[in-house]
Amino acid sequence: MSAIQARDGAQLGPSRYADVERIRRLIAASDFDVIVSTWPENTHYLSGFYHPDMRLTWERLHIVVWPSGGDPVYVVPAARADNWNGVATDTWAPEETRPFITDIRGYRGEHEHMVEVVADVLRERGLTRARIGVEYRATPVKVTEGLRHLLPETSTGDAWPLLNAIRAVKTPAEVERLTHVNRLTALHLGDGLRSIRPGDTERQVASRITDALFRDGAAELTHSVFGGGCRAGQWHPWPSDSVLEEGMLIRSDWGVRIDGYCSDIARTAVVGRATRAQRTRFDRISAVHDVIVDSLRPGVVASELVDLARREYERLGEEFRWGIVGHGIGLVLHEEPQLTVEYDEPLVEGMTLQIELGWVDPVQGYHIEDLIHLGRDGATNLTTAPGTRTLIETGD
Numbered sequence: 001m002s003a004i005q006a007r008d009g010a011q012l013g014p015s016r017y018a019d020v021e022r023i024r025r026l027i028a029a030s031d032f033d034v035i036v037s038t039w040p041e042n043t044h045y046l047s048g049f050y051h052p053d054m055r056l057t058w059e060r061l062h063i064v065v066w067p068s069g070g071d072p073v074y075v076v077p078a079a080r081a082d083n084w085n086g087v088a089t090d091t092w093a094p095e096e097t098r099p100f101i102t103d104i105r106g107y108r109g110e111h112e113h114m115v116e117v118v119a120d121v122l123r124e125r126g127l128t129r130a131r132i133g134v135e136y137r138a139t140p141v142k143v144t145e146g147l148r149h150l151l152p153e154t155s156t157g158d159a160w161p162l163l164n165a166i167r168a169v170k171t172p173a174e175v176e177r178l179t180h181v182n183r184l185t186a187l188h189l190g191d192g193l194r195s196i197r198p199g200d201t202e203r204q205v206a207s208r209i210t211d212a213l214f215r216d217g218a219a220e221l222t223h224s225v226f227g228g229g230c231r232a233g234q235w236h237p238w239p240s241d242s243v244l245e246e247g248m249l250i251r252s253d254w255g256v257r258i259d260g261y262c263s264d265i266a267r268t269a270v271v272g273r274a275t276r277a278q279r280t281r282f283d284r285i286s287a288v289h290d291v292i293v294d295s296l297r298p299g300v301v302a303s304e305l306v307d308l309a310r311r312e313y314e315r316l317g318e319e320f321r322w323g324i325v326g327h328g329i330g331l332v333l334h335e336e337p338q339l340t341v342e343y344d345e346p347l348v349e350g351m352t353l354q355i356e357l358g359w360v361d362p363v364q365g366y367h368i369e370d371l372i373h374l375g376r377d378g379a380t381n382l383t384t385a386p387g388t389r390t391l392i393e394t395g396d
Helices: 020-029 040-047 078-085 112-124 141-150 160-168 172-194 202-215 229-233 276-295 302-315
Strands: 034-037 063-067 073-077 104-107 131-134 155-158 220-228 249-258 265-270 326-328 335-339 352-361 364-374 379-381
Touching (some): 020 160, 034 040, 034 160, 040 063, 040 160, 073 078, 073 112, 078 104, 104 112, 112 141, 141 155, 172 202, 172 249, 172 265, 202 220, 202 249, 220 229, 229 364, 249 364, 265 352, 276 302, 276 364, 276 379, 302 335, 335 352
Parallel strands (some): 034 131, 073 104, 131 155
Antiparallel strands (some): 034 063, 220 249, 265 364, 326 335, 326 352, 352 364, 364 379
């Protein structure tokens, strides 16, 4: 990707993951004069910078201001801005990563000054009467109300759908990173489940899985759903001190981040050897999962996939006891598209999806989830090769 000329004559560097020209094009085609983004997943994509403290300390916002047809500005805490701008370099050591945006502004504290800096940027760009796109789902009121007070002739609209659309189609670099983090998760989740012995606790197994993932490059743990026996039938059971017994079904759903990109892998296991009934139900769910993946094409809508899954469950003699067929994934664990009956937007080439199916009742639970990439002519399962999925039996 070619460098892009920034406002001050510096070069806006190439993004490691994002398609910067696509960002420019979609913002210019929108009905917004400027985007003011505060949500970490969106500011990550729009700036090229990510750090876990963007979620940990929400009050210290990292804000991207991206005018339609113009060059972006990154408004961040003063300590980080000074570091990147070469000011007070004797205070903090350099960070390993930095944004591709070169116009970086710092703010002090955690309150009004960040909004004042954003307002100054909008004044500089002649956007005092702008229609501002913000994330209604996530932008703090102190930002929207602060801008309305400082720039009373501006108005705001919801840019959430636009920013979802910008991130929906993944670049090759994003697909490579997502494939790596999801395969890593699938490997260590499977190994951890196979290591179980009767008498282990859920927490002991979860610790082994998490330790292996961090030793192998994971940077953050996003979720660790793990339940044995009746706890496998709960919605999102977190690891507990419950003891795992011979014959128990275990439902697990694990995720970590690397460079901000998420994994989300679900596997089902049995402590010891599976019964015929356990294998049969698992094999049926697995077969439906394969049918859904084989049916993915650009233009298909989620409601069609949900109907297909329900029919396939019933054809195989199972009740459809599941609320979702899958979801998009990237910098967000559950991003658009949500593969539910309510979602009617067509799938498009280049999306990455987590296809997940299962079956639960009050005493047991099954769960299968894999990373899928949607190509021009169909979909590819990136974490389970065709014909290789099995119900995990521990002690192997």
